Amino acid sequence: MKVLVIGGGGREHAIVWKLSQSPKVTQIYCAPGNPGIAELAECVSIAVSDIKKLADFAQKEQIDLTFVGPEEPLSLGIVNYFKEQGLAVYGPSKEASLIEGSKAFAKELMMKYQIPTAKYSSFTNYEDALSFVRGEGAPIVIKADGLAAGKGVVVAKTLEEAEEALQSMMQEVSFGSAGARVVIEEFLEGEELTLLAFVNRTTVKAMVPAQDHKQVNDGDKGPNTGGMGTYAPLPHIDPSMIERIINEIVKPTAKAMVEEGCPYEGILYTGLMLTKSGPKVIEYNARFGDPETQVVLPLLETDLLEILIASLSGELENVEVKWKDKSAVCVIMSSAGYPGPYEKGQVIKGLEHITYPTIAFHAGTTAKDGEILTNGGRVLGITAIGDHLKEARDLAYQSVEKVSFIGVHYRTDIGSKAFR
CATH class of the missing domain: 3.40.50.20 (Rossmann fold)
Structure with a gap:
């Protein structure tokens, strides 16, 4: 094919x-x-x-x-x-993709079908949004309703940060039309995880769970990014919790989309927070996550093409999706300044030293005169596969040390939550 x-x-x-x-x-x-x-x-x-x-x-x-x-x-x-x-x-179709394309659509769907998520309100008027935020106080979460390349979410720890976020999205139009409507949510406390699934209407085949690290610096400090690294599976999360998420959240979401007349066919990404009162949805994406894909796919044993073909012919339920009994860790190497303004065009050295079971996935690179140069905020995802998480993590960081470019930045604590 x-x-x-x-x-x-x-x-x-x-x-x-x-x-x-x-x-x-x-x-x-x-x-x-x-x-x-x-x-x-x-x-x-x-x-x-x-x-x-x-x-x-x-x-x-x-x-x-x-x-x-x-x-x-x-x-x-x-x-x-x-x-x-x-x-x-x-x-997914254009209609089904609204689950990611509009935060308000996703929240309304969850409320209607009683899928656990954070309490929220949505606004198109800046003054109304501002007075709501002042009434609620901080911490609080402000989201641009539309697509903002993974950057339209601000977890405001103070009222001042929340007001700045609203000003930026609604007044300064920093995310274009994506911020014309904002969704304001209660702040959820707990541990985050991502569960990807192959979905065909009401058939759901969950993948191994992964955990992304959104903030730019160690210890979850600094501004949110598109993701600084990830690992899978999650040895410290009980498998019964993953079963609960599939049965209480992912399957009901797939069923809800069918009921709404926009059946979901494709990869469904569910971003979750494990709160004291159980798992809750933070967001949905209508596609593979980045960088979660870089750790989940290396652990997939079944032929990916077989799964896609079965899904397109309505036979997904008849496919056994198998996973390797291994772990994977991905460390993102980013340009200096990311997620703010960053330089491009730095020469990347040492890629020839990366060999399996480590893979250098290119994110923001370009080729010129026989050299590979930086061409994005997130430049490379160095993924390593090991028999267990510690081995995969050690391998990933050993490989990161072999690659260099001017201004390189990466987190040194990817996967450490599993060892706490």
């Missing part, structure tokens, strides 16, 4: 890497891809938002299956358009 993967980050590198291991795959294309992906696939310079051009390419090259990585094309309706053109495509 010829496969097209849409996207060009670390998540897509992990997807391409996994698909390349399938004996059924003869050729992989990736649009737009990156230098790491280029070692496994033919990169095509088409923007992820240029849906017509992507569909034309898929027609011309007789692509058998297209996998959509990022949220933007999903929200723009790429799946609907591809299907209209008679093209096989994996991912």
Whole structure:
């Protein structure tokens, strides 16, 4: 089969890497891809938002299956358009993608179907939002309703931070139209985890749980990022808790989407907080998480392509999704200044020293004159696989030491919560 993967980050590198291991795959294309992906696939310079051009390419090259990585094309309706053109495509429809594309839609769905989540209110008027926040006090969570590339969430520890967030989103329009409506939530305390699942209507096949590290600095300090590292599975979380999440949250969510007339078909990401009163949903994403994908897919034993094909033909429930009895840790190496303004174009050295069971997933890189340069805030995801978490963690950090570029920054405590 010829496969097209849409996207060009670390998540897509992990997807391409996994698909390349399938004996059924003869050729992989990736649009737009990156230098790491280029070692496994033919990169095509088409923007992820240029849906017509992507569909034309898929027609011309007789692509058998297209996998959509990022949220933007999903929200723009790429799946609907591809299907209209008679093209096989994996991912949720434009309507189903609203579960990520609108925080208010997701919250209303959870309230209606009694799926546990934080209490909330949503606002389109700045003054109303401001007076609500002043009435509630801090800590409090402010979210831009629309897509903000994983950055439209502020966990405000003080009233001043909350007011600044509202000012930024609603007055200064820092996230464009995404912040025209804001969702304001109660602050949930506890431990975060992510549960990804292959979903086809009411069939749910959960993946191994992972834990992301959102803040830029050690000890969960500093501003939120798209994710600074992750590990899977979570040895310190009881398997009964994961079963509870599947039965009380993920399956009811899939059922709710069918009831609402927008059945979910694709990867469903559920971000959760384990509170004293049980697990609660923080957010949904309509796709693989980044960097969770970089630890979850290396642990998948079943052929990813087999799962996708079964899902598209309505046979997902008949597939046994198997996982390796191993652990994986991913450490993100970022540019100086990220998640604020950062420099690009620094030469990356030492990538040739990374060998399996460690993989360097490229997130924000570019190639020039035979060298790999930094080209994003999150530059690389160094993932290591081990027989247990400590081994995977040690391997990941040993490999991080072998790679360098000017201004490199990374957290040194990825996975340490499991050992507390």
